[in-house]
Amino acid sequence: MNENSTHTEQLIQYLDGELQGDSLSTIQKSIEENNAIRAEFENLRMAKESVKSYGLKMRVGSIHEEMMQELKVKARPKTGILKTIYRYSLRVAAVLIILFGVSALYQYFSATPEKLFNENFQAFELHETRGKLKTSLEDMYEKGDMNGLIQQFSLLKSPQVKDYFLTGNAFLSTHQPARAIETFIRLEQLNKTNNTHFFEEDVEYFLALSYLSNNETSKALPLFEKIHADQNHPFHSAVSAWFISRVKRVSSHP
Amino acid sequence: MEISKTFTDSSLIQALRSDDPPDDAIRHLYRLYFALTAAYVTQNSGSEQDAEDIFQEVILVFIEVLKKEKFRGESSISTFLYSLTRNIWLNELKKRGRSKLRDAIFEKGKDQSDPDTSQLIVHREMKAELMQLVDKLGENCKKILLAFYFENLAMSEILQNMKYENEQVVRNKKYKCLKQLEQMLSAEPILAKNLKSVLFYE
Numbered sequence: 001m002n003e004n005s006t007h008t009e010q011l012i013q014y015l016d017g018e019l020q021g022d023s024l025s026t027i028q029k030s031i032e033e034n035n036a037i038r039a040e041f042e043n044l045r046m047a048k049e050s051v052k053s054y055g056l057k058m059r060v061g062s063i064h065e066e067m068m069q070e071l072k073v074k075a076r077p078k079t080g081i082l083k084t085i086y087r088y089s090l091r092v093a094a095v096l097i098i099l100f101g102v103s104a105l106y107q108y109f110s111a112t113p114e115k116l117f118n119e120n121f122q123a124f125e126l127h128e129t130r131g132k133l134k135t136s137l138e139d140m141y142e143k144g145d146m147n148g149l150i151q152q153f154s155l156l157k158s159p160q161v162k163d164y165f166l167t168g169n170a171f172l173s174t175h176q177p178a179r180a181i182e183t184f185i186r187l188e189q190l191n192k193t194n195n196t197h198f199f200e201e202d203v204e205y206f207l208a209l210s211y212l213s214n215n216e217t218s219k220a221l222p223l224f225e226k227i228h229a230d231q232n233h234p235f236h237s238a239v240s241a242w243f244i245s246r247v248k249r250v251s252s253h254p
Numbered sequence: 255m256e257i258s259k260t261f262t263d264s265s266l267i268q269a270l271r272s273d274d275p276p277d278d279a280i281r282h283l284y285r286l287y288f289a290l291t292a293a294y295v296t297q298n299s300g301s302e303q304d305a306e307d308i309f310q311e312v313i314l315v316f317i318e319v320l321k322k323e324k325f326r327g328e329s330s331i332s333t334f335l336y337s338l339t340r341n342i343w344l345n346e347l348k349k350r351g352r353s354k355l356r357d358a359i360f361e362k363g364k365d366q367s368d369p370d371t372s373q374l375i376v377h378r379e380m381k382a383e384l385m386q387l388v389d390k391l392g393e394n395c396k397k398i399l400l401a402f403y404f405e406n407l408a409m410s411e412i413l414q415n416m417k418y419e420n421e422q423v424v425r426n427k428k429y430k431c432l433k434q435l436e437q438m439l440s441a442e443p444i445l446a447k448n449l450k451s452v453l454f455y456e
Binding site for chain 2: 008009012016039040042043044046047048050051052053054055056057058059060061063064066067068071
């Protein structure tokens with residue numbers, strides 16, 4: 001063994017903590033004083049550390065594989081349940097969308113003026129005016145005596161706007177739309193003559209309904225469209241876009 | 255059925271600092287912290303595979319930080335691992351040339367309390383070169399050196415595991431293998447110089 005390899009052997013023994021006594025102090029002195037020996041020792045130290053780092057990498061690598069298996073197995077059922085819930089929700093949503101679509105199509109294609117009228121008709125509600133005495137027509141309207149009201153109206157010599165309005169509604173409630181239309185138009189004419197606007201918006205709505213009930217959808221449609229377009233109209237919420245589209249459908253396929 | 259050992263933060267740190275960190279301690283890190291760091295990577299444009307690879311890297315850096323006594327416990331293990339993940343993932347994005355994305359993620363996270371871990375991962379690539387160097391040794395060389403320096407086995411124990419005639423033969427083989435690695439290092443002085451700062455980083 002030459003001098004170099006003796007040094008290397010001693011350096012490795014020193015690195016491994018195997019030297020004691022004189023051998024230890026001799027090699028420590030050599031490392032301190034001899035650049036070549038010091039450089040070799042540094043490289044050996046690095047080689048040892050490299051092996052340790054390599055070992056750690058291998059160890060973590062093998063545990064990594066094992067742990068990924070374990071963690072994936074644990075995660076799988078959770079994902080499975082979530083996926084199942086997600087799929088189930090999608091199916092339910094799809095069924096609901098289909099049912100809604102079928103129902104909408106049915107409503108659209110089966111619409112008739114009569115159906116649309118029945119869906120949308122709400123009888124006018126008479127509100128009490130504090131301190132004012134009720135007329136006989138108001139009293140009858142409130143009691144639901146529509147035939148009595150109509151008869152009483154025919155006896156009036158100079159009916160007022162409100163009398164026309166209540167009578168128009170009485171005709172509409174008793175399924176006499178043609179006479180309701182006639183009465184509401186008279187009311188409009190009276191307003192025009194007197195330059196007043198009594199019951200103007202209410203008449204628009206009930207006249208439109210009267211036209212609908214009388215199978216005159218082409219006359220009802222512009223009135224409903226006007227009400228729908230005016231957000232401040234008191235009957236705006238009663239006339240939806242869906243309702244108008246069905247009135248249009250009925251109007252184009254009488 | 256295997257019963258997994260549980261650790262407190264301090265017992266975990268102590269176990270991981272040892273020369274040969276126990277498998278249970280490493281497994282414990284995976285069970286507790288993988289989901290947290292994986293979520294960060296996948297939420298920042300990484301794939302599931304990226305999340306797995308980055309966590310493996312994080313574990314290696316963390317153990318080496320512990321061995322060098324660089325973890326002073328000023329933050330919790332989870333905060334420290336999260337910070338390591340963030341830095342390693344940002345580095346990875348930089349390597350992949352996705353600098354815009356990297357900048358966006360960096361800006362998003364810069365206000366978070368962030369222990370200074372950037373220095374700890376600067377030498378990742380140099381370390382990878384070192385691993386390649388060790389990999390070039392023959393299988394027997396690697397086995398002997400790992401058994402002695404990593405697993406801290408005695409010569410007699412190594413002899414039992416490997417087919418050599420006697421302890422002296424094992425000792426000679428170990429001497430030759432370490433010398434071979436030393437020569438590989440001295441043949442690449444620039445790499446050796448850089449590695450010195452990596453391995454003996456203070």
